[in-house]
Amino acid sequence: xAWREAVGVAGGVRVAVAFVALPLLVCGRVGAExxxxxxxxxxxQTAYAAQQYDQARRWATQAIRADPASPHAHALLGDLxxxxxxxxxxxxxxAEALRLEPRLLVLQQRLDQLAxxxxxxxxxxxxxxxxxxxxxxxxxxxxxxxGAVGAQPRSVDVVAPS
Numbered sequence: 001x002a003w004r005e006a007v008g009v010a011g012g013v014r015v016a017v018a019f020v021a022l023p024l025l026v027c028g029r030v031g032a033e034x035x036x037x038x039x040x041x042x043x044x045q046t047a048y049a050a051q052q053y054d055q056a057r058r059w060a061t062q063a064i065r066a067d068p069a070s071p072h073a074h075a076l077l078g079d080l081x082x083x084x085x086x087x088x089x090x091x092x093x094x095a096e097a098l099r100l101e102p103r104l105l106v107l108q109q110r111l112d113q114l115a116x117x118x119x120x121x122x123x124x125x126x127x128x129x130x131x132x133x134x135x136x137x138x139x140x141x142x143x144x145x146x147g148a149v150g151a152q153p154r155s156v157d158v159v160a161p162s
Contacts, residue, residue: 037067044076056080071101078110087118 044059057080063073078093091114098107 033067037063037070037073040066041070041073041076044073048076048080053080053083057084069100071097071104074100075104075107078107082110082114087114090114 040059040063044056044063047053047056047059057077060073060077060080063070064077067073074093074097078090078097081087081089081093091111094107094111094114098104098111
């Protein structure tokens, strides 16, 4: 009788049935999403190992659609974006994977490395805008030995544009 009082009776049917059936329904749904996500993730891994990166990207995306809480699918998608030189996509996927599973420290290392690479790239772009002009005597004739005939010893002016 104490159990009936704790659980309660609704119209002669114990309410406890709802407490048992509801988690099974929810777990069944979540379990199906997890299973579909893991299957797609395994296919993505197989395609990645076979260097079929477009196919791997499709499977990883499908794995994320099926199970958005899969940090490993996000991490793999980040790797695929990185290989395709989509650094923003890689950063977003790795950050999401790290948010979902903070214990994946390798992802923080990848994000740090990516930030370092992008800083270097930005420095290279800035460095490429600076050009140097190298001037050599225009009328120097070449001898058979490759040197300039009648020209002064080679002097090169390096001028940085202003």
